[in-house]
Structure formats: structure tokens, C-alpha cells
Amino acid sequence: MYRFGVDYYPEHWPEERWPTDARLMQEAGINVVRLAEFAWARLEPRQGCFDFAWLDRALDVLGAHGIQAILGTPTASAPPWVMELFPDAFKVLPSGHRQTYGNRVNHCQTHLGFRERGKIITQAMADHYRDHPGVIGWQTDNEFGSTCYCPACQASFQDWLRRRYGSLDALNAAWGTVFWSHIYTAWEQIPVPLETGGVPNPGLALDFARFTSDVNVAFQQEHIDILRQTCPGHFITHNLMGFNAETVNYFDLARPLDFVAWDNYPRGFWNPRPEVDPAAAALGHATMRGVKNQPFWLMEEQSGAGGWHYQAVTPRPGEMRLWTYQAIAHGADGMVYFRWRTARHGTEQYWHGVLDHHGQPRRRYAELKRIGGELKRIGDRLLGAESRPEAAMLLDYDTRWAWRIQPHHEGFKYTQYYLSWFKAFHARNIGLDIAAPEADLSRYKLVVAPAVYVLSEAEAANLVSFAENGGTLILTARSGVKDEANAVVDLPLPGLLGRAAGAEVEEYDLLPGGVSVPLEFKLPEARTAEAEWWADVLAPGSAEVLATYAGQYYAGRAAVTVNRYGKGRVIYVGAFGGQPLQDVVAQWTAEQAGVKPALAAPAGVEAVTRWHGERKLLFLLNHGDAEQFVTLDGVYEDLLAGGRVEGALRLEPKGVRVLSEG
Amino acid sequence: MYRFGVDYYPEHWPEERWPTDARLMQEAGINVVRLAEFAWARLEPRQGCFDFAWLDRALDVLGAHGIQAILGTPTASAPPWVMELFPDAFKVLPSGHRQTYGNRVNHCQTHLGFRERGKIITQAMADHYRDHPGVIGWQTDNEFGSTCYCPACQASFQDWLRRRYGSLDALNAAWGTVFWSHIYTAWEQIPVPLETGGVPNPGLALDFARFTSDVNVAFQQEHIDILRQTCPGHFITHNLMGFNAETVNYFDLARPLDFVAWDNYPRGFWNPRPEVDPAAAALGHATMRGVKNQPFWLMEEQSGAGGWHYQAVTPRPGEMRLWTYQAIAHGADGMVYFRWRTARHGTEQYWHGVLDHHGQPRRRYAELKRIGGELKRIGDRLLGAESRPEAAMLLDYDTRWAWRIQPHHEGFKYTQYYLSWFKAFHARNIGLDIAAPEADLSRYKLVVAPAVYVLSEAEAANLVSFAENGGTLILTARSGVKDEANAVVDLPLPGLLGRAAGAEVEEYDLLPGGVSVPLEFKLPEARTAEAEWWADVLAPGSAEVLATYAGQYYAGRAAVTVNRYGKGRVIYVGAFGGQPLQDVVAQWTAEQAGVKPALAAPAGVEAVTRWHGERKLLFLLNHGDAEQFVTLDGVYEDLLAGGRVEGALRLEPKGVRVLSEG
Amino acid sequence: MYRFGVDYYPEHWPEERWPTDARLMQEAGINVVRLAEFAWARLEPRQGCFDFAWLDRALDVLGAHGIQAILGTPTASAPPWVMELFPDAFKVLPSGHRQTYGNRVNHCQTHLGFRERGKIITQAMADHYRDHPGVIGWQTDNEFGSTCYCPACQASFQDWLRRRYGSLDALNAAWGTVFWSHIYTAWEQIPVPLETGGVPNPGLALDFARFTSDVNVAFQQEHIDILRQTCPGHFITHNLMGFNAETVNYFDLARPLDFVAWDNYPRGFWNPRPEVDPAAAALGHATMRGVKNQPFWLMEEQSGAGGWHYQAVTPRPGEMRLWTYQAIAHGADGMVYFRWRTARHGTEQYWHGVLDHHGQPRRRYAELKRIGGELKRIGDRLLGAESRPEAAMLLDYDTRWAWRIQPHHEGFKYTQYYLSWFKAFHARNIGLDIAAPEADLSRYKLVVAPAVYVLSEAEAANLVSFAENGGTLILTARSGVKDEANAVVDLPLPGLLGRAAGAEVEEYDLLPGGVSVPLEFKLPEARTAEAEWWADVLAPGSAEVLATYAGQYYAGRAAVTVNRYGKGRVIYVGAFGGQPLQDVVAQWTAEQAGVKPALAAPAGVEAVTRWHGERKLLFLLNHGDAEQFVTLDGVYEDLLAGGRVEGALRLEPKGVRVLSEG
DSSP states (O other), rough: OOOEEEEEEESSGGGGGGGHHHHHHTTTTOOOOEOOOOOOHHHHBBBBOOOOOOHHHEEEETTTTEOOOOOOOTOOOOOOOHHOOGGGBBBOTTTTBOOSSSSSSSSTOOHHHHHHHHHHEEEEEHHTTTTTTTEEEOOOSOOOOOHHHHHHHHHHHHHHHHHHHHSSSHHHHHTTTTTGEEEOOOGGGGGOOOOOGGGHHHHOOOOOOOOHHHHHHHHHHHHHHHHHHHHHHHHEOOOOOTTOSSOHHHHHTOOOOOOEEEOTTOOOOOSSOOOHHHHHHHHHHHHHHHHHOEEEEEEEEOOOOSSSBBOOOOOOOOHHHHHHHHHHTEEEEEEEEEBOOOSSSTTTSSSSSSSOOOOOOOOHHHHHHHHHHHHHHHHGHHHHHHHHEEEEEEHHHHHHHHHOOOOTTTTTHHHHHHHHHHHHHHTTTTEEEOOOOOOTTTTTEEETTTTOBOOHHHHHHHHHHHHHOOEEEEESSSOBBBBBBOOBBBSTTTTGGHHTEEEEEEEEEETTTEEEEEEOOOOSSSOOOOOSSEEEEEESSSSSSEEESSSSTTTTEEEEEEETTTTTEEEEEOOOHHHHHHHHHHHHHHHHHOOOOOOOOOOTTTEEEEEEEEEEEEEEESSSOOEEEEESSOOOOEEEEEEEEEEOEEOTHHHHHEEOOO | OOEEEEEEOGGGGGGGOOOOOHHHHHHTTTTTEEEETOHHHHHHHBTTTTOOOHHHHHHHHTTTTTTTTEEEOTTSOOOOOHHOOOGGGOOOTSSSSBSSSSOEEEEETTOHHHHHHHHHHHHHHHHHHOOOOOEEEESSSSSOOOOOOHHHHHHHHHHHHHHSSSSSHHHHHHHHHTTTGOOSSSSOOOOOOOGGGOOHHHHHHHHHHHHHHHHHHHHHHHHHHHHHHHOOOOOEOOOOTTOOOOOOOOHHHHTTTTSOEEEETTTTTTSSOOOOOHHHHHHHHHHHHTTTTSOOEEEEOOOOBBSSSSBBBOOOTHHHHHHHHHHHHTTTEEEEEEEEBBSSSSSTTTSSSBBBOOOOOOOHHHHHHHHHHHHHHGGGTTOBBOOOOEEEEEOOOOHHHHHHOOOOOOTTHHHHHHHHHHHHHHHOOOOEEEEESSOOOTOOOOEEETTOBBBOOHHHHHHHHHHHHEEEEEESSOOOOOOOOSOOOOSSTGGGGHHTTEEEEEEEOOOOOOOOEEEOOOOSSSSOEEEEEEEEEEEESSOOEEEEOOOTTTSSSSSEEEEEEEEEEEEEEEEEEHHHHHHHHHHHHHHHHTTOOOOOOOOOOOEEEEEEEEEEEEOOOOOOOSOOOEESSOOOOOOOOOSSESSEEOOOTTTTTEEEOO | OOOOEEEEEGGGGGGGGHHHHHHHHHHHHHOOEETTTHHHHHHHHHHBBBHHHHHHHHHHHHHTTTEEEEEETTSOOOOOOHHHHHHGGGGGGGTTBBOOOOOOBBBTOOOHHHHHHHHHHHHHHHHHTTTTEEEEEEEESSOOOOOOOSHHHHHHHHHHHHHSHHHHHHHHHHTTGGGOOOOSGGGGGGEEEEGGGGGGOOHHHHHHHHHHHHHHHHHHHHHHHHHHOOOOOOOOOOEEEETTOSSOOHHHTTTTTSOOOOETTTTOOSSOSSSHHHHHHHHHHHHHHHTTSSSSSEEEEEOOBBBBSBBBOOOOOHHHHHHHHHHHHHHHHHHOOOOOOSSSSSSTTTSSBBBTTTTTOOHHHHHHHHHHEEEEEEGGGTTHHHHHHHHEEEHHHHHHHHHHHHBSSSOHHHHHHHHHHHHHHHHHHHHOOETTTTTEEEEEEEEEEOOOOOOOOHHHHOOOOOOOOTTTTEEEEEOOOBBBTTTOOOSSSGGGHHHHHEEEEEEEEEOOOOOOEEEEOSSSSSEEEESSSSEEEEEESEEEEEEEEEESSSTEEEEEEEEEEETTEEEEOOBBHHHHHHHHHHHHHHHHHHHOOOOOOOEEEEEEEETTTTTTEEEEEEEESOEEEEOSSSSSEEETTTTTOOSSSEEEEEEEEEEOOO
């Protein structure tokens, strides 16, 4: 059964309303809800006094309408009495201020007392619901990713470092603490990178990022241990936050889960976006599929305008449906919308759900109902289908953290740059996997590794051997710059990738905001692109020059090279630049590598494939506001409309087609 | 006698200078000064040692030149010895930092020790000056409006909440603390909304704003109690800050005062303004008249460029005079300029007065003298005249605070929006009162209630019955959204105003910065206006559609409606927009409601009326830099120039006419 | 011997590498290195345990290649063990936060324990190296200029004030603490100007700036006392930071040094600059020459892109050489580049040196080598030459601090304004000295004193007598506004300079951002310039009007005046304005005063002279990217190219000529 659901907070509403909610849900095709992930204060109103009665009743009402539940371990927001127990459990912010009560995730995740209370409530819930027929699984906590700089975390960090490095000599050497006389002679001297410490040692900062990720992963593990032991029949998942969140290494966080879920808000929240970027959502989906190499769920799919004290744009008619099928196209095997009904109270008063505050079904409910009906019909034909891109992008959290620590340039955002590479392929309907640094790349024809700034020897070897064995590898400026201690390597750049690239960075230049350098491509067709932010001046060895700079003192020098390496080839893009640069390189490289789009389609129409064995599912998604026509490459069954289709197919504005081959 | 004065600080200058000051004042027509509101350190140099001798001498010198005084209770800036007594009396800022010594209002107003010292100095002054012939009244403190987040304030806030809600159950229900498990099980758990707490629960935040206002009002009351008891022959006032200040509910602060005064700086201070907005000053005056429904004073009328570490623009020739008559036109029955002579020392070194630092009479003194001479002649004919606008705007502090807590949109400022409604009428020379939510509205033909976001049942009933009884009511988007606990109502919007509006908000949309939607008016003449920031999509019930959207997915749907309700009519403006939108609606509505301008006048000429019984005073104020001609509607006496005038009347640049009917 | 060197950190690199480094240095002509100024942790790894062996070995390796060393007293970055000893030695930031470990200059300079440790390591180094043949001198600490707001500093500040003022009465009078009742009745009440205190009393703020400067100077003196005593054969210098740094009064800091050195980064660091401003570097050089009226060194001349977490632009080919000769032209008698090789670790990982991280000689090394070769040939002919400008600019740190405290206008930066005056002359190749307020000005024909806001009687007398004795003096708006207590004077402006200026400021006006007023010059040729930010409306007494305002209410009133005074003349520029205004006035005034350029040269070509007795050295520096031709005024020896030259001389892009007269 395709799981179709909403995030539901019965505790926010009068019990008399529950049956109405359940009926409306059922009518919309809802068969699952997420419950209780913020209900600690109602489940344990006072220390050690548990109250599951209300939740049992809610499950009963829902069950009577055929709706089952995923329960959240409710530690992401602790009741006042918990925080009152442990005044030193309030987390410390980068500024050095201790957080005060009033929001969520007020707590430090290393605090023993807090963790103990978290385990107790988790155990109590697990005990109570292990055999409940209305419960099918668990979500750990909520959107992990907290960072804390408190003295207890500092001590934990020092322990973590002791385990990582063994000796202070090793740590001092790795971090190069001789610089500015920071040589530590006792573990207790090592600080956390508070803002009051100024721009920190990059090695320390990267290790603190790793430590923070590990703290989140370990906190989750405590809950997982309890749930696995007590509720062997239930699945365990967590709601991650797609591509953009980067506090936690999601590969690590995902490992012990049965599958991951994520929270997708294409219309944004703090900075309302007039336009939705379908590639950004697609990158989120691909990342979530990639962290476990398997289908995933949406645990919070946007169903209304986001908002706290500021509000965001409301989803346009058809967008919920379009986003739903986009998610499924990229691998979503479960779809839960946030939230059922907009809360009348609290910080998220304006984080809108399917229903507005008044609770009456309107436009967005009607759209939900339409989708629910469709998925009831066709959901089983989509479940478990495989995604099989021929290309992949490498995702390296060490590299992301190191970019956050040293952005190089006020105008350069690594995540934006990463997205622009993804977009260059996505716009051509070339599917991409998101792969871990140590992933087996042999199934891909083409791999893009944008600015893998921190590069371990293993990761370098993985990339090099991918090319050696016939793969086409795209590297860029600022690759192989750092070792795992975030120290600059002792080699000409791109360091360990130099031989594969067949070119050396002779020197590099930063381009201030507003300054760009035209590139001249040695390609049959004329192409226009510019270097911005950064320019590697390349000395090609075995590599051929693909583009040169047409300005600055390095005019005429190589900017982009391609090197035959082993059975494959390595493209080195020495200039950072905007979308046009990535577009030119992606287009050319995909052709060279023989990577094909899912389907040739007009701009704004996304075409994605999934596979049941040899049978292809083809999703066509019109993100635009005008109708479009797509020419099919064969005969398909139209799962939504019914019947067989071939040739030119019409897509209405925001329209969707789900086709099954043959 | 029309009171004409300056804020004077004899303690800043050598005693030998005082007679010169007094003579220059007398020559300029000064008959009153404000004294001593920052002189605590000179009045009580050490704890319990009082020194009034110098002030007595100053009063003697002034008295010899026919000048009387208003004394300030000097608690707005405490001497170092006071703050040294009570290290915990330093107020805590929203960031959680405790203020340190060095400015003014360093203190927390709930601190018992501080309050005790404030009462002691007030009592001592009152005892000393109760029968002094040179003293006519008192100003409490200075520009009330401080906020403090210290632990003592937190405890006071908890007490205040206990009194307001009675039980934690009631509080938890009102605030909806079940959201994010914030259910308080002890009063001591309740925080103040520090920035370190993140975006707070809206109910808590609104109650903290109310509490803060009450703290200021209670602090003032302690001084008033002493003064009323000891100095029954003196008036008591306070210098408020017009429309823009909003920490304190001015209706509450004004209640125990004999009259209010305010501090008016049309040329601004931190952000120097190249242009003065006469409507902004007029709104300040109207607000000050409105808080007690009676004439008011100016206690600090700008007489030089403002400035601390940054400076502002100096008043142009004629502006002091123009602003003076504008104030009187709107109800000022006393006029005190800030300050006599610019201080050579201290933070406000560049807050310029009538005289520059060197103390020699120049341009601004000459202008003061001109005004002084005029008011000596005609002041008695202006005193006590009534303002009788036919229209009013509702001013609701709960609503303002709630907008501050949840601004919705980075580009939307509630106070700017409010001002733009005021301006729409002001530009047409239609006078407006500013009315409290519970005010008797029956004397008005037209009431504008812009975005009354927090709406009590009483306020709703007041508005509805105004329309029912024949009034014309303008409502806007975001009205009736919240109950008094700052929770979103459980009704379709505009909530309790829905029936009167005859239309329902079917859904709403936020428009990101830079995005606007044209509106199409169903009016005889063509009008152009756009929705910005916000768009309610209206489902008209009994209401008629006045304008529709011409863009977005709600193109063609109703944006503005008008509903016949009882004997009156309700206009609902579902879109937020810039000045043009308010202009169109104001113009149309004023015509419908039969509200007339004071006089038809060219743009930039303000016409305002006041009344002595049936005799009209007509003020004509040319805010522009070019001469203007105004055609009178009858025969008037020209009070300033003398003689009778009728027909076309010339106004020089920045020129003023004060006319008396008949 | 001309000293040519690099900043070298052997402790950052394997000892095996040292001989390679030394050889490469020797080949490039290096004969001096700066060492150890951040090596405390290697020199005293644990309290009281000293290790000089490694440094001895490094000196040996260097010595074997003919390279001597300047050693730094390493107190600018303390090892963790030092800071662990004294938790209260961490400095307190203006926000009130205590700094935490992680950068450099973590410490408070008044902390007795820290200072003791600083003296111990300095004494130990001095003892060890007093007779070492490889050591020629010392650098104290590094780039002095730290500010601390800790309680210990507050107590020191109170002591400092007690010494300055003698009594609280005197202090209260000077600061005018009667304003806002800040009258201090105990020294302990006096705060430091923390941000939590709000905008402070200007007198207090200026004294705190003076105190901070004195703290830095006193900290340095402790090291100097030890070095003078122990190493009488060594010189002592410090690396200052040119014109822009302003925490420390450099005249005071320079006094006890043998000569000053400075750190020059024309390509900037945090905000990468697409264009280099040669005038800004020239002002830096002139300031450094001025603080002791003698030649100076470069201790850190830029040799690669700067950068911490952000990076800057890399020096263009030829720029290192161009900047080197520019420095020498302005008086540099020693040239040390920062740094030899770019660090692989630490906060300054991207502060690039001559060699990149990989250590291989590339473009920038080649350029260094070229310069090294040249200076080996011609250096001795440059050493000790005198600079003899006919014009000077006054540099008054009190005034700079007071401008920092009260910038007047968000858009106005005093240092930018100062630079624009320098630039007006520099662009005309008119050399300028930078002179102390009390300097003997009699050797100059022309002195510019831009906005000497804080003016002591002695300084006023110095300026007035300069004019009286025949000098041409340029004064500007905001001169003579303040006395030494930062109080506004009790006189019409420009206060003590009024009689010399022959004009009085009748009133003044601030011009908001974007508002400017055209000026009308009464000069034979047409000139265009505008007032921005500020306009003094002048009442000329004995002075003649040179320009009037052509806008605002003071249209037609005097803006610029010139007054014959004694044997000289005083120009008063009452308007602040951009470069064009300073250009017009500088051009006209230089002509009047008979001040001649070093040579007439095309724009972008800098011409500077130095003198050996009556023999002139002429430096021609082409800062542009195009070749230029300069017509010589006589016959010269071309020191770099060899041979004699006259007439038209070609300068390649970034090209340099060093010519010797005759």
C-alpha cells in the first residue's frame, strides 16, 4: 500500500473535533499519520507520570477510519519541567550565550541528565505501543542538526579528539598548532570554536563539525537501540532536511535507519520565493535517495505557506500535486504532508497545513483529496521502483563543512555552486545520483565532484580509479586542496588528483565581486561563459585545453582541460562561474560520456524515470505556467488518465503524467 | 496665557550666564521653561543630601524675567551613586546582556530599591516646591518606554500573569502551550521573551508587551501619587513621543495626567531626512490629542538639528514657525522648544537647541522671537479651541504589539501602513481623530480601522455597532485574526467582523518583495493601485465587489468589497498596498460618507480647523518651497497679519495663515 | 647594505627543508629574515622550560647562507598554557564578552601575570641571543593595537584618570558629567565605554581611547627596557600598520624605537580590491616616515594574496617590484616581505607568501629574485636618502579618535576624507610629510590640517604661527570644534582658529546621503565641485570668498574663504566634499604657495624625490597597465638600467625607473 498521510497533532484540538478530522482524512485517502513528535508534555506531564490515554483514544479514532500512525520520540522539544531539572542542559550558542526557554531544541545533546530523560520517555512509549495495531513505525526526534558549545560539549569534544588522535602530539601536528603558538599541552586547553575565539584554526573547526555530527548521530542511536529492542516489528525512520541542511553527515545518520524521510518546502519559508526551483527540490530528493541508496519517504511535504513571525508564499493550485509526483519520480515511496490543520497557537502559527486555522476544507484540501484518490489507484504500481541514473555527483560532508569554515569569497556559496552543477544536468533531464565519497562508482558513466576541497586518500583513489576504469570525471577548482585535518596539502594542486587531471594549478586568483573573466572555448559551437570568484591558472601536462581565459594577466592561459586517463577521461574546470559555465561543460561532457536524458522535453518540463526490472516508469512534470507538448519515445500506459499514449503528449500548466512503458 | 517656552538646563552653564539667558528668553516672549528632569545628581548629590539652592536661584533669575517653570521628576537618568547602590538595578537587554553605566534609563523599573530612591527624590522636590510661585507643574520622568528582561522583571511578569490568568491551566490554554510541549507546570518556569529564546510563543510575547506597558504606567503612578498629594495646585504631565513610540499604551499612561505633552522632531535624528513629512507630524499631533481627547502641549518641539554620534538636518528657515502653527492647528495649547542652548558636553552634544554651543543669538533665535511675539498677540484666541473631525482612525496597542511580534513580511511595517491611511485623508485636508478601541464612535461619519489584527469581542462589537448605526467603516486585510491571547481565531476571517464585512477570506497569499498584483476597480473613473505584501482572496457574501485582482491565480477574484450593514456600510480592503491604494479607497469612501475637507487647497497646503463654539479657526500651512494661493470659503479675520480676508489668499513658502471665521 | 628579507617561520616546516629555504633565499638576494614573533610555544613549551636549540639551528642554517635575523618578542600570541594560568587574562570585547582561546592577541595588556610572563620570555630570549652574530635586532610583539574592556582595565583606566585629572571635580567639569546626572562621586563608579552602556559621554570615550593607546605603549616599553639593557648592540623596531590603524598613537609608540617598520598590503585582505590605490600606500609610507621623521622599514610587504576565511586578490606581475620601489621612494631603508612560504595550517592558511603551500619557486619568487638582484646592485645608493617635501599634512590622533566616537554622518569617514586631501596632492606629484600636531612646521610652505576636530591651544598656536610666519594653511569644516576634553568649545567656530581663518561659521548643515550642493568658485578657470555630508555657512570677516554655495537656503553664502594672515594665508574649506573639491583647492593653493611637483607626469605615474645632500634621486613609478612617457627635467643616471637618460623616458606597464641626478 502506498502510504499517504499527514502530520497530525490531535493534542492541539478539542477531542470532539477528532472524528471530523479522521473522516476528512479518510475521504482524502489518508492512511497514515505522524503523531506525537512534539507531545512530550502531554505524554509525561510530570516527571515519571505518563499519560498515553489521550493518544490511545486518538489512535482509536484514526484506526476506526483506517489510518495508522508513525510515532515520534518527542525529544526535540522538552517540557519546561525537564529543562527546569537541568539548568545546565540549555545549549550554548556560537556567541557564547546560553539559550533560554521558549522555542524547541533548547537542549544540549551531550547532557547526561537530558539524555536519560529522553531514553525514559522513549522507552515508555515503546513499551506502551510495541504491540499497538495502529502503530507501524517510529520517527526519531525531529530534524536532527543541533550544535552546542557548552562546557560539557567542550569536554566531550576533548574526549572525542583524544579518541581520534591518541596523543596531543598527533593533534598538534595534524592541526599545525605551531602556528600562532597554539600548541596544546593538555586536552583541557582545547576550546570549541566560539565566535568569541575569532576565526579558528581550520583543523579544529573541521573536527568540531565532525564531532557535532557524531553527537547528533549518537543521540539518535540511543533511541534506536531502545526501539529496535522493544519494537522489533516497527520500522524506524527520521525526517531529514534534504540537501541544504549540513550540520549532520546524513550518510551516518541514515545508516541505522530502515529508510529515511525528509521535509520538503519548495516555496521556502524565511525568504519567500516568488519562483520555485524544481532543480533544488530534485537535488533534495536525489540526496535523500542517495544517503541509503534506496527509496525514501516525504515526512513533511509542503501543503501550505510556511511561516513563523514572517510568512512565505502559499502553494499555487496544482503545486502540491506536482511536487508529490516529482518526489515519487525521484524515489519517494511514502508521502506525508505537513500539517493537517494550521495551529492556532505557538511559534508556528503561520506554518500552514492542508486546512487553515478554521478547519474547513478548502482549495488545498481538495487538491490533497485528488492526489489521495490517484495514489489509491496507482500507488502500488509505483512502490519500490528503482532509480538508475547513469551519472552521479559526489557529496562529501567534510568538504561542505570546510567550505563553511572558509568560504573564500563573500559572494561564493558552495551549496549554490553544487546546485548549479546538479541543475546543469537536471535541466537536460539527465538523472543524477548523489553518492558518498566511498561509494562504488562503477555503475556510472559520469561523475561530477564539485570542488572536493577536503580529499582523503581513499576518496582520491576512488575517483582516480573511476576514471582509470573508463569513467568520465568532472573536477573543478579547489579540489584536493586539503587533507583530512583541513591542512593544505604539500603538493601542487589539485594534489592527489593532479596526475589524473593531467594539469597543474600554476597559480590562482580570486576575482572580487563584480569582476569576471570571459572564457574562450575550443569547441565546434560558440559558447559563452565567464569565470567568477575564482580562477585557477592551469599548466596542462598531458591534458588538452578546452577553454582559456580571455582577460586578466593570465589571458590565453588554460582554464578548463580534459585529460585521457586510463580508459576514461578527466575534465578539470579551473574557474568557478555561474550557471552558463556549468551548462557548457555539462552538455559537452554528457555527450562525450554518452549519457542520455530521460526524454528530450521542452524547458520547464522535467522527465524522470524509475524502473521495475526492465519496465520503465516515465514521469513528466510541467513546472511551468503554460501548457507544453512532449514527444514520447515509445508507447506508454498513462497511469493517471488511463489508456495508452504515444507521440505528442499535452501537459497542462503544472500538469503531470505518469507513464508505464509498454 | 498661551504658554511659550524652552527646555532649559541652568545646571549646565555658569551661574553668571543665567541672567543673560533669562533676558534673551524674555525678549523672545518665553514665559515658561521645563527644568531639572535630568538633574538628580545636582539635587541629591549624595544619598539623602538634597541641594535645591541652585535651582531656587535659577527660578529666581527666571522669575525676575516673568518666566515660570515645569519641573521634571528626575528618574530617567540616575546618578552613579544610585546605580552603585543597586548593581542589580541595571536593566537587562533583549540579548540578555545587562546594561552598564553610561547613558540614561540604565535602570529596571521594577527594582524596589531604585523605585524607593525615585520616590524619595520626587517627594523631596515636591515638598520643596509645593508652594513656590515660580513652579506651575510637573513632568513625570522623561519619555517613558523602557523594557527590561531581568530576573526581577521575570518574577514580576510571572506575578502579573498569575493575576491575569488565575491558573496555569488557563494560561496554558490561552497561549496554546501544548504546541512544542511548552506546558508550564509552575509559574517560575515562564520565561521572558529574550532573544536567546528564539521566536517566542505569540501569546507570551503579547502578554510581555502588555506587562512592560503596565510597568511603565505603574512606575509613573508612584510619582503621580506623591505629586497629587503634596502639590495639589500643580498640573502633572508627561512628555510622550507621538505616534511612533509603541512600548507603552499611551491611553493608559495618559489617563492619570492632567494633559499630555509630546516631543516632536520632524527632521528626524538617526536617519537624517532630506524631506519632512507633514502628515507624519500631523499623525503625531492627532495621536496626542486622541489619548485624552483634549488639547495637548509640545514639551520638546524641534529647534535645531538632532544628533548623538550621528547628526541630523538642521531646520530650514521658517520651519520652526510652520511646525509651531501646525501643532497648534491640531490642538497644541502649550509650546516648549528643545532646548534653549546646545550642550557642550555629553551624549547629546549635537542635539541642537535654539542657541548654538557658543550661546549667541542667530537665525533660529530670531525665528523663535518672531513666533513668541505672534503668540503673545494671538495666543489667547487659540487656547482651548476644539478639534472636531468627522472621521477617525482606531489605534489599538495590542494590535501594534502583535504586528511587532509577527511582522508577516520583511517589507511590511504596520506603522507605515497605518500612516499611509492617515496620509490618504490628510492629503485631502480631511481631519482625523485617533480613537481608542473602546471609544465612543458615534460622533464620526467614517472610521478607519487598519488591520486590527488582535480584536477583542468588545472592540468588534464597537466597530460593528458603529456601522449598524449608520457609520462608514473601513476594514482591511488581517483584521480580526487574533483573539486577546494572540491566538488565531477559530473562524473564517475576518472573524468577528465577518458578518459586518459581508465577505469571507477564502484564502490569502503573501507577495514577496518586488511582486505586486494590479487591482481593477469597479468605479466610474479609472484608478490605478496594486496589491503588495499581502492579498486576501475574498468570497463576497452580501457585499458588493469594489475591486478585483488582475493577476496571480486569483485573478478576477474580489480584493475590495463594500457591504451595506444596518444603516451603515463596511468597506473591506483585502489587499495591502502602497499609498495609491489607500488614496483610491479614502477618496471614494469619504465621498460616500459625506466627509468634507477643511478647505480645498493645493497639494502641500495643509488646512485644519479648530472651533470656539460655533466660531471656526482655520489654519493654512504651506509646507512647500513655493508660494501657493488658496481660495477661501468665506470671510475671515487674519489673526497674524490683521485685517479681513476673503477669496484668493497668498501663502509664502513655509508660510502660515491663522484665520478666524466671521 | 640594503636589508632585503622575508618573514620566515622555520618552526612550521620540517628541519630537512630549511637548507632548501636558505639556499632559495640566498639566490633571491635575501640577507635578513624576521623570526620567532609567534613562536612562544616553541621557545617556552612549558612554564619556565626554554628551548632555543631549534632556533639556534635555524639561525645556523640561515647564517651559512649569509642571512641574519630580527627576532620578535613573541607576546602577540600566547601558548595555551599561559592563558590557562590566567583565565582572567582573556581580554574583554566592546560587547562585554570575554574573548576565548583560538586566535591571537587573546590577552589583556594590563594583566600583571600575563605581563610578567611576557617579560620572562623576552628576558630569556635577550639573554640567549644578546651576542649571537646572526641576530641584528628585535621587533617588539606584533602590530600593537589591542583594546580591552575588562574589570582590570577599568581599574587601570580609573587610575589613569586620577593621574590625568587629579580630582573628580576636575574630571566631572572636563567631561560635563552634569549632563544626564553622570556626576561621579567615586573613581570606582567610572565605566569603560562598553556597547552595553550605549552612546557614551564623548569626554570619557576620548580618554578611554588615549588610555588604550597608553596601555599599548607601556606594554611595549616593558620589552624595550629589557632589550636595551641586555642587548645594547641590537636595534629595536616594531611593525606598525601604516595610516589606517588608529588604536595607538604612533608618535608615542615610535618614540622609544630606533626606527619603525610597517606592514603594507596594497591589495587588501577582507574586502578584495579590484584596484590598488597608490595614494593609499603612499600615505602609509608618509605616515611611517612621519612618526619619527626618518626612514623606515617595511616589515611585511605583500608578496601574495591575503586571506583568512575569505581570500583577497593576488598581486599582479610586477606589482611586488612596483610596491618595493614605491616604498623606497617614500623612505624605506629596509624591505622584508610577508611571508616566505604560505602556511599549510592555522587561521592564516591563505595569507600567501612568496612561495605557495607546496614550496616550489614560481612567478612571485622570480619577481622577488629580480628585485633582490637589483637592490644588491643599487641599494647602497638609496640608503639613508632624505625626503624633503615642501608641504605637510597634520596628523592628530585625538582628532581621529574623536571622529571615530562621533562620525557625524553614516556616509562620512574621516580617514577617507584625510586620504582624499593626501590624494589631491599625490596625484599632482607633490610630496607631503605627515606631521605631528606639535611638529615644527617652519620648513613647509603649505600645511593641510583636515578637520582638526579636537584642537589643543598648543596645536592651534602652532598652526596660527605657521600662517603668521608666511605659511599657507588649509583648514576645513569641523576644525577647532572641541577642546582636549572632547567638549564643544564655547566660541563661534572654527574656535581658536577663527581669527586666522578670518571667517566665522554662522551655522552649519548636515547633508543626508544622496544630497549634495554645487559650489561656485570665484576662480579664473571654471571648476566643478560639490558639498556633501556637511556645509558650514560662513560669515567672512577679513577673509575673501573663494567659493559660494549654489543651493539650499544658504545659496550664495560663502563656502570657501581665503584670508591673508600675518605673512601667510589661511584657506578655510567650509564644505566637506568628494575628491573634486579637494582637487580644486589643492591645485589652487599649491600654485599660490609656490609648491612644485617632483616632476610633471601623466596620470598614474608617480614621481617622488629623495636627496643625498644636494643630489636628487628621482623615482618614477607607473601604476597603470599601459606604457607611459615622462619628460625629464634634466640629465639623470638610470640606476637600474644603467647609463644616462634625459628627455622623454618610457615606462612600461607597472614599470619603475630609479634615477640619480647629474
